[in-house]
Amino acid sequence: MKVLMKQPQIYHFQLTILSKRGVIMNIKKYNLALDFMKNKSQNKIVGRVGEIQSMLWHINLSTDETTQPLGDLIPVFYAEIKEGIFVRDDGSENNSINILDNSNGIIEYKPNKRLFAKPGRLKNCYFALEKTAPSNEVTLGPLDQLVERTSTQSFEIIVEKDAMQDNVELESFDPTINELKRYLEDHLGDSVAISTQALQNAEAAHERMDNLENQIDDNNLITTTLSAVWQKYKLTNDDGIAKIFPTNVTKLSDFNETGYFYVDSTAASKLTDVPLAQGFLLENRKLITGNTVEQTIRYFNPDDGEECREFSRYGTSTWRETASVLGSQIYTDNSYKKTVIWSGSSYFLDTHIFSWDSVKVRNGVLLEFSRYAPGTGVLDYGYIEYFFSKEYLVRNNNKATWLNMPGSTEAAKKTIRLTPTSVSGDATNGQAPSTSYALRAVTIF
Incomplete structure (x- = not known):
């Protein structure tokens, strides 16, 4: 695993822990389904500060809910620890990543203990598929050699506080606050008692902040039962404006994401199966089953409504122009000319x-x-x-x-x-x- 900072500085960690019988400990097993096109994942990992080799993640990679083969790409784990610091683990140093099925995009990952060094929520965690160029005997960082990279949706890792962290072990397992205070005053004096009170206040404030953060996060999650009849995919962006059309599409018939999209003139010039090579508004609609979409293209002129034109088709069929002033005039001229x-x-x-x-x-x-x-x-x-x-x-x-x-x-x-x-x-x-x-x-x- 690599820990990267903005400068960047790179640290390498390797750790293998065996039980008394000599078997690597992976008690907590998580199944993660990560998609390269969806924006948000419901996957959540829960661990505790100080855990070592306690987890094994079984990951299924997909693109728009379709199995994603790995090919010659290398799976890499990323996580943002805090602002300015993140970790990168490609498994090359500690065999933490194991490819189980290349064709179906199935891998296993053994997370490093550095992820569980501090309590909190790691929200920007994801896997990426990467391909690097040969170094040609030139010393380069791993990010400098990248020639291809795509990443999954983010998921969350919750690191809970360990009972031993910042606490003193007492003979009684069930002390009250007053007993703990008297114990500290008897052994360490007034100064420690003051520090203890300050720590208690800080812990209480920290707990309130955690509760508040949990409430905020929980309000963004809906149970499966409640969301059964909800619209899952966005037809527009959050402001109700048409979504941005990808710039790497060359055939509109290959693009089957539902919703409203603005295709600017640059993206439109790359498309080989549209009526006119100019910017337009695209509406994609799917039927009950399958991935074939009904597409409607609207060419618009903000200064002259009579020049607005609309075309429709299903799948890869021929475009059909619907009624418009300009379209009707052109049709009439072409049909009944001398x-x-x-x-x-x-x-x-x-x-x-x-x-x-x-x-x-x-x-x-x-x-x-x-x-x-x-x-x-x-x-x-x-x-x-x-x-x-x-x-x-x-x-x-x-x-x-x-x-x-x-x-x-x-x-x-x-x-x-x-x-x-x-x-x-x-x-x-x-x-x-x-x-x-x-x-x-x-x-x-």
Whole structure:
């Protein structure tokens, strides 16, 4: 075990105690379940000042309640003794850490007696998984060599006072305060009596402080029965604000923690499966079972509400945009924009058929014609357009429609047939005088 100070100064301790039969004493056995993602642990260790090799901790490591393999990482124990001083024990000097099952993250730990040197509460205690780089024959401290490190939730160690600490052994096991006072006055005089009274006052004050601290701590703990129907996970932070999104996530479908999260533009730029590469508010919701989440993304503009957009999906399915002013406008523009089906020049015979998707026709079809000189080609004048509404396409489905061509003294015309999904010409369009005009473009709206 290593005791580290802020400077830092490092101390090494090694201790092995055998009973009369030569067996290491580990009478108190604790089972600890420690998670790398949860914020608070209900685990609590209780010991007493002066205990030596009395404990054995059996630890199960997990990440979000899922077994955490150790791999090539080394388990290390940390505890903050008081402000400015902490201990670090990787088990390399006294074999205090034993890996029972690497694949399932199960280890055993024999705590050092230095943890039980002083009464009080050690609240910042945890295990970490670490990986160090080779020293390359350069003398470095253990913390300077770290290249990978992650830590579990904290748990608490309560060190109770030993009866022998700062007390005098009496022949009678049941002395009163007055008997103890007379004993001290008879043996050590008035000065010790005064000191004794001061110690008694200090002990009483210390006890009151301990009671107060216990009451405060106990108010933060709820029994399992009372909390059975409580919400265990926070949907927001303590102030009701969206939680911070992790910066190491590259696929949003891999992130299944429930709640509300703010994803800034930097984190959003790393995600490969989001609709837009800009900051957004994320809402994750889980069903009754499983880890698959329903996700909702909200892109917002504080200056223009019409630019706010919302997308939803379940698991890894395709994002679906919900109704919004901007989204509806974009959808409408994309769905019903002007589309040129064909352009060129054609007599428009019965073999000439031009088709389209009826869903994309909002208003109707526009046909454009111009003058044509047989043997020469199209002429750049005499243009005319005929528009046919969507209702006309349905009402006169595949019926012959005559289109008179302007500026013609020979009564030139074109015969066409319209359906909701196509338009075709006629064989008579290739006969004079109809050959003096040609179809130039087919456009849907």
